[in-house]
Amino acid sequence: MNKLWRHVAGVALAGSATLACANFPDKPVTIVVPFAAGGPTDKIARDLAEALRKPLGQTVIIDNTIGAGGTIGAAKVARAAPDGYTLLVSHIGMATAPALYRKLSYKVPEDFETLGLINEAPSVLIGKPGLAANNFAELRQWIAANGTKVNLANAGLGSASHLCGLMFQSALKTTMTPVPYKGTAPAMTDLIGGQVDLMCEQAVNAVPQIEGKKVKVYGITSLQRLPLPALKDAPTLSEAGLKDFNVQVWHGLYAPKGTPPAVLAKLNAALRTALKDPELIKREEALGLTVVTDERLDPASHRKFVETEKTRWAKVIKDAGEYAD
Ligand code: MLT
Secondary structure, X not given: OHHHHHHHHHHHHHHHHHHHHHHOOOOOEEEEXXXXXXXXXXXXXXXXXXXXXXXXXXXXXXXXXXXXXXXXXXXXXHHOOOOOOEEEEEEOHHHHHHHHEOOOOOOOOOOEEEEEXXXXXXXXXXXXXXXXXXXXXXXXXXXXXXXXXXXXXXXXXXXXXXXXXXXXXXXXXXXXXXXXXXXXHHHHHHHHOOOOOEEEEEHHHHHHHHHOOOOXXXXXXXXXXXXXXXXXXXXXXXXXXXXXXXXXXXXXXXXXXXXXXXXXXXXXXXXXXXXXXXXXXXXXXXXXXXXXXXXXXXXXXXXHHHHHHHHHHHHHHHHHOOOEO
16 A cells, blocks of 8 residues: 555545646745845846846745955855746856865856856946056056055955956966955945955946946956947957966856756746847947847757856966865
8 A cells, every 4th residue: 555655645645746837936036146245246136137027927025145355145055945936147256266265165157057148247447536557558557656555446255356356466477355245236345445455346336436426447357358338438448468367267057966957947937038028138239338249148058158157267267275164
């Protein structure tokens, strides 16, 4: 009799799982953002949440779980129920955390399902309003004269701002003093207030401050200039003297490992629809973002992309001797 009941229970369980997938999503979906509200990752996630509402037919809630360069939020999703209702928006931090954090509680990409790349996000080098340098050549001299007295803000070990700052210091062959925050939104407040000197920040968050003349802009961190009014005179750092300097941030969408394929397919389809939303494209392009429409939206290609970035950044981080126990 036991065998029969076990069989019946198995069939019933399988049936309810299939039903759950078929009805997905039948309640709100949560996107974990591993950085403070108001920063670039948060802005991009909220933009995406708005565009996902229609294709998912459900509310999409943002949960800012912050700290440790974005790894606390990522760990929360790695441990979440693999049912499609808890997702993660993160960026190159997904690829860099394994090299930086020796006691990381999750594996990348093994502990996640990659749903697709969202965008490419250029960054800019910005300074406090009272900084005594009005272009990159003057900034270079100011940095040489001040060395470790220069406070370089970032969003914690492994954040895009931290990695860009790492590359910037090694390109200048100098060491500045890192000032970590739980996101570049609080860092921006201190930069505008003059409590810190410099920051590598994603254009999506820097453009409004540059337009408002609240910070100084010294250069674009990728190899192409940005066709935005606020940045029309901003050179790339490569043009300005740091030959071939190139830091490009990207954002992706992730679910916990083991999320059923039928649910992943629905989420990926909703992501593709959201990224075609003309309102989203207009908002993102006005902030310098390039919305992904190519094969990197495919989960398998995105997974391969994360693995390639993980290898690339591991070398940069090893060469810089950066890590956290
Ligand atoms: C980063 O620096 O990693 C992010 O831009 C931080 C943030 O989104 O606040």
